Structure formats: C-alpha cells, structure tokens
Amino acid sequence: MIYITRKEHFNAAHKLHRADWTEEKNAEVFGKCANPNWHGHNYEVFVTVKGEPAAETGFVIDLKFLSKLIKERVIDKLDHKNINMDVDFMKDKMASTEILTIAIWEQLEAEINAKGCYLHCVKLYETENNFVEYFGGK
Amino acid sequence: MIYITRKEHFNAAHKLHRADWTEEKNAEVFGKCANPNWHGHNYEVFVTVKGEPAAETGFVIDLKFLSKLIKERVIDKLDHKNINMDVDFMKDKMASTEILTIAIWEQLEAEINAKGCYLHCVKLYETENNFVEYFGGK
C-alpha cells in the first residue's frame, strides 16, 4: 500500500458559538474564539489516499483529479467564506476544527473510493500550532 | 547600525468593502475578498527596529519590552477580532493589508523611538503568498 497526500488551502471566518447559550457562557467555554463579530484563519487541508500504484502510470490516484475534486467539493465552498453562515455542508454544525474535518471527509470519501483506492486521512491545520486528523468512522 | 526583528501573529476576520459602493461594484473590484459575511486570516507581523547595540547588554532594544509593546498595542486589539468592526485604530479605514500595515506602524513608532532607537519596518503577512512592508512616511 502507498499513501499519497495533496495539500490545499482556504481562508475563512468563523466563531465558536452556541445560540442556545448566553454570551457569557459562550465566552467562558470558547474564550476568544466566541467573539460575536467573528475571526478567521488561513486553513491548510491535507487529503491522504491509499492504494496500489497502477502498473501503467505508477499512480495510486491521478493528483490532477484529486486536486480538482478537493477544489470543487471543499475549497470553492470554504475559501473566502464564513464557515458558520455560508457553507452548505456545515449548516447547523459547530464550526470547530474537529467537526469541520469530519465534514470535509464526508465531502470527499465516496468519489475517492469510487476510483479504486481509499480515502485514508483528512488533516486540517487551523493555525501552525493546532491541527486535527480524521481517519473515518473506524 | 543593527536591525533587529520580532515576529508576532494574530488571527482575524475582515472584508474589503466600501459602504458607498453597490455589492456588484464591491465584488467587481475586491473579488472574493468582498464576501459580505467576512473571511479571515492567520496574520504574521514582523517589527524591525534599528539602532546601536548598548555596550553593557549588547541589545539594540530589549526584546521582552518590544514583544510586550507589540502585544499590548497591536496583538491584543487584533487577535480573534473583526478588523472592520472591532479595532479602534482601524475605524473608518479600509481593512486592506496596506492600510493595516501603516496603522500598525502608527501604533508602535512613538514608544519605540522613545527608547533611543528607531522603528525601521513593519512587515505584515496576510497569507504565505502575500505580504506588505512599510518603512514610515519617507
């Protein structure tokens, strides 16, 4: 098995906030991330696919296809957007890095696995100091 | 002369938008950066001070002082904030990287120059691909 990874990035605004909590409780639990007027990040997303290299091409997956898929299903929906307000696949979800990572996995899994290989990991950097990895519901 | 630089960072939301323009004109001029619901970045700011090293300490400026000054006058006002809405020194200004860089300079110049050295440059990264430098009104 070979694991191949493609990195893409997007810039987005978000806040960590529950409408069913007071501002005080939001601030207490989420700290600076609860700022009602939003803040934002330069996110980096790493998508890892595993499989066997094809005999003819030496490819596990065509990176041109993978990059285009990530752009259409993830980057175009998140880049220069507000994660809480603008993103269909994050509707009614917490805009935490953890939940966003799982949602990105769900955007990609079926189309990657239809290519005869497997989505192995989605890794999402919120800052250079914090990142999340998800390996699917296993 | 010696030049010494300190890097700090903050995460903030912003948009490029003029209230006196239509949404169409904002989108045409500012592109994705005009998204009404904001987007955001992990900003990095580099502050460069020039001067002669003191004989006793070998210091141009005490980096503990410089770091504390940047935190109080720049980072605490910008980090996890909305640049257009939350920041006193950006009130009624365009939240472009260029204008923000000049405004950071103005936050720092007097207190640094009072130390017997000179603020030389403020460099602000919006993303790893875009940055702005300002050397004062010269």
Next chain:
Amino acid sequence: MIYITRKEHFNAAHKLHRADWTEEKNAEVFGKCANPNWHGHNYEVFVTVKGEPAAETGFVIDLKFLSKLIKERVIDKLDHKNINMDVDFMKDKMASTEILTIAIWEQLEAEINAKGCYLHCVKLYETENNFVEYFGGK
C-alpha cells in the same frame, strides 16, 4: 475517533555524555553532541490527543486546557534550561531526543487521560532534520 494536536516550543541546552565513560569514548560515540561545554536547540513538541468530539462544543479536548497543561508540566521546566542539569523529570537520564520524548509523555499522560480522552503521540523535533515520535508503552 478524532486526533487533535497542539504544538509548543522551548529552547534548551544539553549534551550527550556518560560520566562513566572517558571523554574519548564519549566523543567517539556521541560525536559533536558530546561537547563538554554543551550545545543547544530550538525544540518543537507536538502533543496529539485522540477522542470523540463532545456534542455541545465539538471539542475532543479544550485546547486552552491542553496548552496550559503542556506549558506547566513541560515547557516551564525545559525552556531556557539545561536538560542535563536543570530538569527534575530528566534527572539521571540520557538527554537524547528519544529519552526526552518518553519523559514528556510521562509528564502529560495521566492528566490528559483523566479528561475522557487519550494521549496518542508525543512528537519532538530537535532540529528541522531530526524528530522522534512516541505512542506510549504499547
């Protein structure tokens, strides 16, 4: 399961040296790292925690708590210190990256696991070219 990682850093001096060996043998085995007068590094430590995101917050672990824990139990004891001489949890141990990584794990494991999640990995960079990972005594 979700894996979330926090990066912190510290600057420290050390040497690789056995008191029960001659200087010649120390130099032969440990090379430049045996310099009796010490050398040092900018270390980066990555702490990875695994668990399920909480329904209310979307958090596996509160990163504010995790960062504070790493600072109190690891960074404050190592930063601007001599690993061989100044660090209680490295007393009588080799100051190799391998042994230091295991010792950092032991500083963190109990308090992280008491939060309903699991310490998964400690990764320690000594330089950009060398790093060590430890996943516990499994």
Next chain:
Amino acid sequence: MIYITRKEHFNAAHKLHRADWTEEKNAEVFGKCANPNWHGHNYEVFVTVKGEPAAETGFVIDLKFLSKLIKERVIDKLDHKNINMDVDFMKDKMASTEILTIAIWEQLEAEINAKGCYLHCVKLYETENNFVEYFGGK
C-alpha cells in the same frame, strides 16, 4: 517502541512518460509532467526507523550512521541527477513519486534492519503540496 526520523534532500530532473505511448497519450495522462525536455524538483525524503532506545546511549539508531547510509545509498545517486536516465535503482521504472518512494525503501531496508531496529516509513515530498508515504510491503 520509539520512532526516529531523519530528513535529507536532493534536487533532480524527471518526466512522467511511457516510450510505448504516443506524445499525445503521454500529455493526456501525465499533463505538464510529460514535458519531453524534463522538469525538476527539490525533493525532501524522511526516513523513519522504529526500535527500543539502547540503555547505554538512549539511541534507537545512531543518526550519524543513518544519515551517512541515506547519503550513500539514496542522495548521492539522486542529487543533481535525472531520475529517468541516471539512477541505477530506477532503471526501467516510472519516475513517479510513488515508485521512487518504494525504490528508496528497497535501498535502505536491509542495512537498517541489520542494526537491530526496523525501517518503518519512507516519506517523499515532491513539492510542498504533494508527498507519498510507504510502510513496506505489508
């Protein structure tokens, strides 16, 4: 078990190209990477070894040995070379990152495992946006 990683780098030219295909088919499948006159990269290779730290030294493997081994068996053969034309261990193979990663593993495995530890992973960056990992034929 402890995992220790050493990074090395090399600069090389290559193309993705099959002599048994037309130029048109090569261009269709491999895109810009099929340019007949070659292109190139600054490759970074990460070699991870797992084992138990030795009691006397705290080492899983002597990094001076590991670095010298990677230089002799991998870097000296690839650095400032044409991967398709100049490299004995890539003869008659596709110069894809996937196939090159497996070939680097085969260059290193026996001599590392003879040291009482195990080659765990070879990770090869072609660009900062694309990398491949191989964990052996398991």
Next chain:
Amino acid sequence: MIYITRKEHFNAAHKLHRADWTEEKNAEVFGKCANPNWHGHNYEVFVTVKGEPAAETGFVIDLKFLSKLIKERVIDKLDHKNINMDVDFMKDKMASTEILTIAIWEQLEAEINAKGCYLHCVKLYETENNFVEYFGGK
C-alpha cells in the same frame, strides 16, 4: 511608500553548462550543476511592487492583476519546463539563478510600471538555502 509582495512558484529543469567548454571544464566550474542530463528545482519567485495606496481601495496594485501577470509572463513559460531549452526569454543565456532573476524582472517591469506603481524587487529561491534578489539596473 508601501511595498507589496506576491509569491508564485514553478518547477523546472536546468543545467549550468557552456557549449564552448569541454565537459571537464563545465564539471570543474559548475560542479554537480553541470550534469549533462539535467537536474531541477521547485523555484519560488517573490515580486515586490512599491507605490502609494489608492484612496478608494487601499491598494498599491490589484493583487489579482499582479498574480495573473506573473502567471502569464513568468510561470506559464517556466513551470514544468526546461529552462535551457523551452523558455523564449532565456534563449542563449546561462540558466543561473542570477541571470534568470534579471530575465524575470524584464518580463514584468513595463506592465507593472504602466499601472502607476514601480517594480521594486524580484527575489528567486532556487532551494531553501540559495536565493537571488534584483532591484533593477540601478
């Protein structure tokens, strides 16, 4: 005056070689860079423009325009190409980083300066350890 910089990258093959020298002399002067079968790099190019921010937009230059200009006149001609063989503006020139940096400046200067601002610097990284800067024929 404000200085704004845009980074772009390209992957290319080259060699340092004079047809009027013997292979021996080429190897003696250019070392590994003279390999007849080429080698290559992931180049990064930083283009810095200076000017006054426009009152309406806060822009020195529209980065969308600058990025498109760099892509059309520099990146599309160099990316996945052989610098010695494939690039019109490098014909009959040494493919050294120094000469390439000047040639990139000449590709960009007129169109940037026609925008009411000034091309200030082209900075070209060949590897993370080597880069060249050119500020024009001053």
Next chain:
Amino acid sequence: MIYITRKEHFNAAHKLHRADWTEEKNAEVFGKCANPNWHGHNYEVFVTVKGEPAAETGFVIDLKFLSKLIKERVIDKLDHKNINMDVDFMKDKMASTEILTIAIWEQLEAEINAKGCYLHCVKLYETENNFVEYFGGK
C-alpha cells in the same frame, strides 16, 4: 547589481550574562536568557553578497566557495559549541544575537570582498521569532 544569499545553520549553547553583575541583576536585565546553566538554539545564518554576474558563468560569486568559506570560518567554530566559552572570535564579548551577527560579518568580509564582490548583509535567526541583520559599519 545582483544580491545572492546562502543559508547555513548551527546549533549552539549560550547565556546572556555579565560577570561584573550579581545574579539578581543578570536575571532582571536578561530574564530567562541569564540561566547560569545555559540554554541554546538552532541558529540560521543568511549571508548576502552583491556584485555583477560574470559574463562566462552568470555567477556573482561561486556558491560552492561561499558555502565552504562560511563553513570554515563560521559554522565549524559555532556548531555544537558554547558561544560564551568555545568560540575564539566571541571571546570577551556578550553572546547576544546582535554582537554575534557583527562578529560573523567580521569573519567573512575580507575574503568575500577579495573575490571582486561585496559582503552586503549577515542575517542571523536565533528563533523563528527573532532575527538580526547587519549591513557593515555604514
């Protein structure tokens, strides 16, 4: 004029400390950097040379020569050393980044300028957050 830069690195221990001050005054002025038992850093040094590219080679300076010169006169004396105790050219000087940068300049200037070009800048990173630049005694 063309500016070309070469990066090298070294790992060293140091402290900021005056023997003619009490421990209390050292701690008050130099903070954590005064730890009597030393601390250390992974330093990165960038050496910039300016000149005209030679007609035959396209080189301002032969980077093989420049790299060898930096290694012999700077890196070999600092790497895996104690800056306060082990380095001839730092004897009786404060081991601050500012003073070390000037001392590195003095190690290099004469031999670079003898090559028909000019040492332009020495830039020294102590950490990723702090660096110093020196352009000579002008």
